[in-house]
Amino acid sequence: LCFAIALWNGADPIIKERLFGLTGSEGNHGEDVKEYYFYVDNTPTHSYMKYLYKYPQAAFPYEQLVNGNKHRSRKEREFELLDTGVFDSDRYFDVVVEYAKNSPQDITIQISITNHAPDSQTIHLLPSLWFRNTWAWDNSNKPSLHAHSPEAIALNHQHLGQMWLYCPESEELLFTENETNYQRLLGTANSSQYLKDGINDYIVNGEASVNPQQQGTKAAAHYELAIASGETKVVRLRLCDTAPDVLVLGSEAEIVATRLREADEFYHNISPFAMTDDMRNVQRQAFAGMLWSKQYYNYSVKPWLEGDSATPKPPSDRLKGRNAQWFHLESEDILSMPDKWEYPWFAAWDLAFHAIPIAMIDPDFAKQQLDVITREWFMHPNGQIPAYEWNFGDVNPPVHAWATYRVYKIEQKMHGKGDRIFLERVFQKLLLNFTWWVNRKDRDGKNVFEGGFLGLDNIGVFDRSAELPTGGHIEQADGTSWMGMYCLNMLTIALELAKENHVYEDIATKFFEHFLYIADAMNKVGDNHIELWDEEDGFYYDVLNLPSGNQLKLKVRSLVGLIPLFAVQTLDPELLDQLPEFKNRMHWFINHHPELTQNVACMETCGLGSRRLLAICYRDKLQRILTKMLDEKEFLGEFGIRALSKFHKDNPYIWRATGSEYRVDYEPAESSSGLFGGNSNWRGPIWMPVNYLIIESLQKFHHFYGDSFQIEYPTGSGNLMTLSDVADELSQRLINIFVKDESGDRPVNDSQNRKKSKFDTDANWSNLVLFHEYFHGDNGSGIGASHQTGWTGLVAKLIHQSSEYSRS
The missing domain is CATH 1.50.10 (Glycosyltransferase)
Structure with a gap:
């Protein structure tokens, strides 16, 4: 069972239901996500989670981003979404999604949308629910979604049992099948009249592409929100296993507030030492990124090599291609990903570094990560640890x-x-x-x-x-x-x-x-x-x-x-x-x-x-x-x-x-x-x-x-330091990549190398931190995958120990 939100600003040619980025051949420096989203908060039990997406109100500049990077050489910096001007005049929405658990089977979803434009704007919000399509591979039992009432979606699954998504004040519930539109992609026949792109076609083009019987394997609640300048509108949903005749709605805001308060207490106890508010903010977002970057990783090499029973056989040369010697590998595990957009697969040595900051807040998960890679369904019979996908x-x-x-x-x-x-x-x-x-x-x-x-x-x-x-x-x-x-x-x-x-x-x-x-x-x-x-x-x-x-x-x-x-x-x-x-x-x-x-x-x-x-x-x-x-x-x-x-x-x-x-x-x-x-x-x-x-x-x-x-630090300075002091100084230099300098800028944002951006000057951006894959050797600006909290999340450990052993 999967849940996510989709959005439409009334200007885009498609609804925004996934992050946009360039492929390796399109980017002047390889693949690169071209969106602004932030893992703001999370706890090890996921009792509280917070995510922020910045959604432009003008048509998303898909073509401009592709062409802008296509015409740049490898010696030039990447052309980013801010460079397009789409956020000028603050014409964008902040979309904050919070998840708060009342119990493991009872989750409140709070979506807060703020209009930063100088005038009123309308946005379509589509909280979406769907089942991962496994029935197409092996003809297994097909789960179902249907409208229980105008404001509730009922779901049935052979393993999950019966659950409901409550959508108070939704204008309509939309249903389709989580099936690929082969006619659109390949010109071949479809297995159903109502397909996974049907909700998009209904919202954007007004087509009759959703199931009037209000049933399927993919569904969305539709909210059309007119939001005044500076106003925030809040939508609260509830996903739980409590039947409609038993559940009493109305406590959702309190559930969110309680879980946030508990998260604050938890993180203060993890690092109770004196540190600046900015350092604490960086550390908390680093932990959040580590936890948001968990992913269900399902890869069975043998059926991938040989093909699924319900689909055509793959080319025979696959049996001699990459990973052909790893036919024993069969993963159905939750793994810590380096970056869920650019690197949505495990890498063994990345994972080892991930475990260090994770161990501070969730030692059981950290241990499980290190243990699972050595288990018989990962490690090769000859003793080799798999490197990366x-x-x-x-x-x-x-x-x-x-x-x-x-x-x-x-x-x-x-x-x-x-x-x-x-x-x-x-x-x-x-x-x-x-x-x-x-x-x-x-x-x-x-x-x-x-x-x-x-x-x-x-x-x-x-x-x-x-x-x-x-x-x-x-x-x-x-x-x-x-x-x-x-x-x-x-x-x-x-x-x-x-x-x-x-x-x-x-x-x-x-x-x-x-x-x-x-x-x-x-x-x-x-x-x-x-x-x-x-x-x-x-x-x-x-x-x-x-x-x-x-x-x-x-x-x-x-x-x-x-x-x-x-x-x-x-x-x-x-x-x-x-x-x-x-x-x-x-x-x-x-x-x-x-x-x-x-x-x-x-x-x-x-x-x-x-x-x-x-x-x-x-x-x-x-x-x-x-x-x-x-x-x-x-x-x-x-x-x-x-x-x-x-x-x-x-x-x-x-x-x-x-x-x-x-x-x-x-x-x-x-x-x-x-x-x-x-x-x-x-x-x-x-x-x-x-x-x-x-x-x-x-x-x-x-x-x-x-x-x-x-030893001299730096060399030639005449300033002698012990190796412990040198270690402390190097640690602080790394921390300084992320914290604000004397000018109020974060070096990670490349503020030394270009004109100041919203990350430097706008209060709605300046406290948001990105954890890049690596950093400019001279000015510290972030480079590569922008959400590789993975090993870059080690800064959380550096902040912890520098505060614990601070001499000030």
């Missing part, structure tokens, strides 16, 4: 173990107890995944990993998912570093589990030793070794292995060389004393393998609190990498760490082979190429997830070194 067999960074332990610790701190059963269950599955990585991605058994795509799209000289034009293969500094981090995450979980089950001490020893081998491979120099570290530059680079046997460092100063920072963990002496078998084995290994421990920080010297440090980057390398990372002429931007050094703005990296030129330039905004769809760019912008990991890594290094390690 377009190609399950691709490879994302292995951050699942990191997220699992972080969610465990967040729940432990914020909700009183860590879920060890969850931790152990996911850990057992990750043992399979770790083995898959070792067997499939370590080509020569040297603990140097190729990885492949690894989620960083166009960051490299070459497409890392494809065959190299030179032949040979790339030894990836980031692939190996991710595996070092994975090892330490698994070690940390094993040690936690070993506190209550000493069997896990043996497994912890395995990951301890494996990490030493990986760190040794990253740092070893000399004959017959792959040298990822460049002593002259003080940085890690990928290494190209040519068919001739020659090796060449690809000297691109990118995030690839910063990821070794992520492989860091400290061991407290109290923990080691609890686990004598692991402690003894660790000391034995250190004493008997000095050739390994000399390349790992910091095996023989204890740090603050007699802690041990396990890290790929020992002190000197850490200092040299951070000197580059914290240099404003390189990685440090006003709003975070760039994915590519600004050094390449004037010094592009160029590689020529097979008559072609391969080039990496500093591009702080959208990509100037169509690689990976043209709407993703890791060559200069700021990305929230990797910045978050950088901050966490600095905190871990500080946990070992304490005040004994200080």
Whole structure:
């Protein structure tokens, strides 16, 4: 059963029942939604939800948006809805939809429409109810909707039973079938006289296209509202399982007010620390976006490959195409989506980052997300975790173990107890995944990993998912570093589990030793070794292995060389004393393998609190990498760490082979190429997830070194800071993307780069926040998918911890 609203302003050629956007080929930077809508509020139980849509009163400029972007190059910014002038003179409606539960089976829907125009305007409101069409696939039982009275729709479903949608004061109830109009689309016969576009044709064109018997599988209540300038009109509906002869209407406004008050109390208890109203607003909308981005994800690969029983067979080459090796995958799960318009499908490493802010407010759902991806209907029998829908067999960074332990610790701190059963269950599955990585991605058994795509799209000289034009293969500094981090995450979980089950001490020893081998491979120099570290530059680079046997460092100063920072963990002496078998084995290994421990920080010297440090980057390398990372002429931007050094703005990296030129330039905004769809760019912008990991890594290094390690921040300033202070400063730079600056502008809105818009100057817009996919490397403006609260929702966690540990 689905519910949504549709609208008509009397000027559009169609009713507004779905968001409009450009496809990948239409947008000058790939697909892009061209609407203004906002996830304003939500709670983990969805007891209260609030959504805002801004609907122009003039005809929606569909053609202008298509043509405006078509004629722009990839070097120009996108042509947006505000650029069309359709919101000039405030000729638009604010449409606020609130959902409030009286019980799980009793939902009030409150729709408030405000006319911002200087004169009276009329709008048609169509609250719509329909059943998802599954009967066309397999001839299953067909549910039904019918008019129970002039103001109530009755529904019958074999699983939901009987329910009603009460629509007080509606002018009419409209019914049709949720069936495709094949005559309009393909010129073939339709299965019904009344089709899913029938309500549109009735409202806009006055056609007799709705069922006069008032029954079907799709229905809408019709309200025609004349709204004076500045006036707000409110429509309240009730969807519940209470029969009309029992239900008493009239308490809907009170239900909404009560649920909102409870939501306010809930979020204050989540973050009770002192913070500005604006920061609290940003955090609350970040949480709302995370919760609104849940989606029922139904994908059964086998029937998709073979076709549904009630439909024609698909082309035979589908059986050999994408995801053909994932025939076991069968999802019927609620998943957290990166962006429900642009990325309405799960991505494994996105999901890991989603779990962090979700764990603050709904640890059970966060745990379920991490658990389900490792279940047998997702994880491949060989242990691989599916990457993302377009190609399950691709490879994302292995951050699942990191997220699992972080969610465990967040729940432990914020909700009183860590879920060890969850931790152990996911850990057992990750043992399979770790083995898959070792067997499939370590080509020569040297603990140097190729990885492949690894989620960083166009960051490299070459497409890392494809065959190299030179032949040979790339030894990836980031692939190996991710595996070092994975090892330490698994070690940390094993040690936690070993506190209550000493069997896990043996497994912890395995990951301890494996990490030493990986760190040794990253740092070893000399004959017959792959040298990822460049002593002259003080940085890690990928290494190209040519068919001739020659090796060449690809000297691109990118995030690839910063990821070794992520492989860091400290061991407290109290923990080691609890686990004598692991402690003894660790000391034995250190004493008997000095050739390994000399390349790992910091095996023989204890740090603050007699802690041990396990890290790929020992002190000197850490200092040299951070000197580059914290240099404003390189990685440090006003709003975070760039994915590519600004050094390449004037010094592009160029590689020529097979008559072609391969080039990496500093591009702080959208990509100037169509690689990976043209709407993703890791060559200069700021990305929230990797910045978050950088901050966490600095905190871990500080946990070992304490005040004994200080570094210039920014490089060349003479201002020395501890790594903890640097982490705090970087956190604040990321938060500053979203909060208002001294001029009252939000950098995310691109206010530095163009004339001020309604987001900067209009009180009805200025407190609304968008959480983009990534951000301009120089000015912090939002780029890419505009509602990717997904991993960008990590800002909610940054706000929480910056307020909790504020020194002010």
